[in-house]
Amino acid sequence: MNTTLRGPSGMTKHNLADTIALLARTPAALDAFLRDLPAAWTLGNEGEGTWNVSEVIAHLNHCERSDWITRAKIILQFGEARTFDPLDRAGHAREVQGKTLAQLLDEFARLRSANLDELRTQNLHPGQLELRGSHPAFGVVTLSELLAAWAVHDLTHLHQISRIMAHQYREAVGPWSAYLGVLHCNGSSS
Amino acid sequence: MNTTLRGPSGMTKHNLADTIALLARTPAALDAFLRDLPAAWTLGNEGEGTWNVSEVIAHLNHCERSDWITRAKIILQFGEARTFDPLDRAGHAREVQGKTLAQLLDEFARLRSANLDELRTQNLHPGQLELRGSHPAFGVVTLSELLAAWAVHDLTHLHQISRIMAHQYREAVGPWSAYLGVLHCNGSSS
Numbered sequence: 001m002n003t004t005l006r007g008p009s010g011m012t013k014h015n016l017a018d019t020i021a022l023l024a025r026t027p028a029a030l031d032a033f034l035r036d037l038p039a040a041w042t043l044g045n046e047g048e049g050t051w052n053v054s055e056v057i058a059h060l061n062h063c064e065r066s067d068w069i070t071r072a073k074i075i076l077q078f079g080e081a082r083t084f085d086p087l088d089r090a091g092h093a094r095e096v097q098g099k100t101l102a103q104l105l106d107e108f109a110r111l112r113s114a115n116l117d118e119l120r121t122q123n124l125h126p127g128q129l130e131l132r133g134s135h136p137a138f139g140v141v142t143l144s145e146l147l148a149a150w151a152v153h154d155l156t157h158l159h160q161i162s163r164i165m166a167h168q169y170r171e172a173v174g175p176w177s178a179y180l181g182v183l184h185c186n187g188s189s190s
Numbered sequence: 191m192n193t194t195l196r197g198p199s200g201m202t203k204h205n206l207a208d209t210i211a212l213l214a215r216t217p218a219a220l221d222a223f224l225r226d227l228p229a230a231w232t233l234g235n236e237g238e239g240t241w242n243v244s245e246v247i248a249h250l251n252h253c254e255r256s257d258w259i260t261r262a263k264i265i266l267q268f269g270e271a272r273t274f275d276p277l278d279r280a281g282h283a284r285e286v287q288g289k290t291l292a293q294l295l296d297e298f299a300r301l302r303s304a305n306l307d308e309l310r311t312q313n314l315h316p317g318q319l320e321l322r323g324s325h326p327a328f329g330v331v332t333l334s335e336l337l338a339a340w341a342v343h344d345l346t347h348l349h350q351i352s353r354i355m356a357h358q359y360r361e362a363v364g365p366w367s368a369y370l371g372v373l374h375c376n377g378s379s380s
Binding site for chain 1: 202203204205207208211212215216218219220221222223224227228230231234325328329331332334335336338339341342343345346348349350352353355356358359361362363364365366368369370371372373374375376
């Protein structure tokens with residue numbers, strides 16, 4: 001029996017417990033997949049101006065420090081009265097400097113765990129999820145949308161990591177490339 | 191220092207140790223991400239005729255039984271003389287029946303581990319990777335291409351899983367959908 005609430009088109013509405021369940025698992029999943037993986041998978045990017053796997057994890061760490069929980073607290077404290085600071089899209093460049101992938105993964109696990117502790121401590125009730133904030137590009141957003149986007153942001157970067165890694169074997173797979181959807185993905189990764 | 195061999199366009203050539211390193215990690219990564227995840231993430235698909243997360247894992251299990259290692263052994267035993275059997279694209283339907291996601295994940299870990307043991311036992315030398323086989327759709331393929339495709343097939347389905355899960359929150363993220371690449375992916379998933 002599926003009692004999950006559905007939105008107008010049959011898709012799932014935001015549910016805080018579901019969001020936290022996903023956010024809590026991402027660090028362990030990335031760790032299991034990436035730690036000690038050969039450099040052939042983790043050093044390559046998708047070409048000029050694109051990120052390698054370490055840079056993606058550094059971006060996630062930057063967002064743990066500056067984006068999601070920071071903005072959630074701005075909504076709870078100031079509502080629409082204080083527009084979020086724009087996110088520094090080059091923040092990953094500072095985060096990655098001098099760090100191994102293993103260190104970046106450790107940091108991601110630590111930051112995420114602390115941020116989820118902070119979110120749980122807020123003990124949000126359903127009414128608070130409808131509180132509104134002010135996004136520098138989108139205008140009015142809700143806390144619910146922000147938290148849902150935090151989870152889908154993890155999925156966007158898992159999606160990107162699988163695409164970056166697949167790119168390293170683009171030629172090696174020969175004719176199989178026709179059947180391998182990840183080699184035909186044009187989803188942007190920001 | 192990156193001493194990885196590069197193909198003509200700068201991308202990585204197939205390397206058996208790299209392939210095995212990736213293939214060995216996928217079950218634990220999927221387990222860490224998916225086990226006990228709320229049904230809102232794992233029961234939903236992307237619409238009529240598409241797969242949910244359990245069906246993807248069932249497909250991976252079907253391929254562990256019938257595709258990659260089976261075909262590698264056909265190449266090693268018969269070369270081009272014996273064309274591979276076509277893969278049953280509905281094989282996942284039998285694999286998924288009556289099983290929980292946790293059972294499917296356990297099965298994936300067990301099948302993959304046994305198949306990698308079998309691959310390592312072959313103790314393939316570089317010359318053998320150039321052995322040729324006959325694919326029912328592509329014609330001549332090499333063992334190297336087959337093994338590289340096995341790894342990228344994992345990445346294709348990790349990519350697909352992240353896209354399926356993101357789809358469940360397509361509406362919940364509100365205006366953030368503009369920034370979330372996984373919601374704009376058109377990569378096919380077969």
